[in-house]
Amino acid sequence: MKKIEKPQRRNSRERFIPTNKAEKMSIYDRVHFRIISFVHDTLYSLFVNPYELLNAAGLKSGQKVLEVGCGPGFFTIPAAKIVGEKGKVYALDVNPVAVETVRRKIEEKNLENIEVILADASETGLPDESIDTAFLFGVVHALDDVDAVMWEMHRVLKAKGVLSIQKSWWSEKKLLDAVTKNGLFSFREKTKRVFKFEKS
Numbered sequence: 001m002k003k004i005e006k007p008q009r010r011n012s013r014e015r016f017i018p019t020n021k022a023e024k025m026s027i028y029d030r031v032h033f034r035i036i037s038f039v040h041d042t043l044y045s046l047f048v049n050p051y052e053l054l055n056a057a058g059l060k061s062g063q064k065v066l067e068v069g070c071g072p073g074f075f076t077i078p079a080a081k082i083v084g085e086k087g088k089v090y091a092l093d094v095n096p097v098a099v100e101t102v103r104r105k106i107e108e109k110n111l112e113n114i115e116v117i118l119a120d121a122s123e124t125g126l127p128d129e130s131i132d133t134a135f136l137f138g139v140v141h142a143l144d145d146v147d148a149v150m151w152e153m154h155r156v157l158k159a160k161g162v163l164s165i166q167k168s169w170w171s172e173k174k175l176l177d178a179v180t181k182n183g184l185f186s187f188r189e190k191t192k193r194v195f196k197f198e199k200s
């Protein structure tokens with residue numbers, strides 16, 4: 001595999017999210033998240049089958065999986081069921097209320113194969129080449145630095161790892177361009193609005 005040099009960031013700590021940020025979230029942020037959470041737990045599940053999308057993303061038993069932007073965890077518990085006891089799901093979100101919500105769901109269900117991470121997706125803190133599948137559902141359009149996140153996905157994915165992205169608001173072209181433009185990933189296939197990429 002060819003080596004692609006990552007450009008230096010001006011300040012590599014600028015995206016570090018302190019774990020006490022929850023206390024600094026505004027009431028607006030908290031209410032906004034509660035509304036999203038309610039919609040996910042009620043209406044969303046009437047129209048979206050999480051297992052179908054996760055299977056389309058390539059999740060399999062025994063895999064180590066990174067969920068970027070887990071939100072209230074609509075996909076997190078199903079992902080944990082698919083990867084099973086021998087696998088692991090890292091559920092990451094930059095929003096402390098999302099992370100708290102998912103942590104509570106995990107405790108209620110007594111699941112041991114999920115780890116929640118409060119961090120920006122451009123700085124996950126995970127080891128190099130440790131992840132089989134990274135998936136971004138409903139989040140790519142919300143990222144403020146897509147390039148930085150793509151570099152991070154490239155770093156944490158194993159050589160044969162898969163990056164799966166659900167097309168949401170962006171056009172197909174915009175999504176393909178954003179993911180492939182730095183030569184980090186090549187498009188492999190699309191199933192049910194989920195685009196799969198492999199490391200170049």
Ligand SMILES: C[S@@+](CC[C@H](N)C(=O)[O-])C[C@H]1O[C@@H](n2cnc3c(N)ncnc32)[C@H](O)[C@@H]1O
Nearest residue numbers: 069070071074093094095120121137138139142
């Ligand atoms: C619309 S929600 C989608 C939640 C979930 N993936 C789903 O589809 O049900 C988008 C989530 O991405 C998170 N997010 C946005 N930018 C992020 C970033 N740079 N790093 C980590 N999480 C991010 C938000 O905090 C939010 O919880």
